[in-house]
Amino acid sequence: MLADKKNAEPSDAAAPYSARAKQTRERILQAARDVVVQEGANRLTIDAVVARAGLSKGAFLYHFKTKRDLLLTLIDDQVHAFDSSQEERERKFAGDPDPWLSSQVASMPNNEMEKLGAALLAAVAEDPTLLEPIRAWYTRQYARARISARSAEVAAIVLLALDGAFFAEMMGFPTLELNERQRLLRTLQELASGC
Numbered sequence: 001m002l003a004d005k006k007n008a009e010p011s012d013a014a015a016p017y018s019a020r021a022k023q024t025r026e027r028i029l030q031a032a033r034d035v036v037v038q039e040g041a042n043r044l045t046i047d048a049v050v051a052r053a054g055l056s057k058g059a060f061l062y063h064f065k066t067k068r069d070l071l072l073t074l075i076d077d078q079v080h081a082f083d084s085s086q087e088e089r090e091r092k093f094a095g096d097p098d099p100w101l102s103s104q105v106a107s108m109p110n111n112e113m114e115k116l117g118a119a120l121l122a123a124v125a126e127d128p129t130l131l132e133p134i135r136a137w138y139t140r141q142y143a144r145a146r147i148s149a150r151s152a153e154v155a156a157i158v159l160l161a162l163d164g165a166f167f168a169e170m171m172g173f174p175t176l177e178l179n180e181r182q183r184l185l186r187t188l189q190e191l192a193s194g195c
Contacts, residue, residue, distance in 0.1 A: 046067055
């Protein structure tokens with residue numbers, strides 16, 4: 001009888017555990033994001049994350065073996081979040097020569113994304129191997145730009161301007177006032193859409 005239970009299909013009792021495990025993992029990730037955005041990447045420790053999440057260190061270690069694993073997951077999640085909403089962003093520009101390029105301008109990050117990006121960049125400075133997912137994403141972005149219906153050159157100008165503005169803001173450089181930033185984005189949108 002005991003052998004039959006061991007070989008049986010997973011029961012419905014396993015499903016709540018799986019859902020609970022996913023919730024715990026998301027709590028850990030959200031706590032890590034909160035620590036990074038509010039206190040900086042240098043304050044991101046396992047102890048800080050478990051305290052913020054209200055979990056035990058064992059719960060953390062069940063999901064992430066190291067702080068590096070957590071950082072890689074945070075970076076992967078940022079990349080995935082951007083990529084997974086790409087089709088939806090492109091639909092807004094269905095009449096443009098290159099909806100993909102137009103959507104890149106429209107998706108210029110907001111303040112919270114910039115703070116998280118800046119903090120993750122600081123973490124990457126400590127461990128350059130964490131750059132791999134970001135490097136792979138940039139490789140895909142610029143490969144896509146090379147086949148833009150607007151031309152590879154126009155797409156490169158738009159992407160490089162967006163990257164420059166993003167990184168300048170992330171680093172806290174006093175480059176553009178809000179109204180100047182908005183005008184820049186309008187100009188880039190016009191360039192991307194061929195207006």
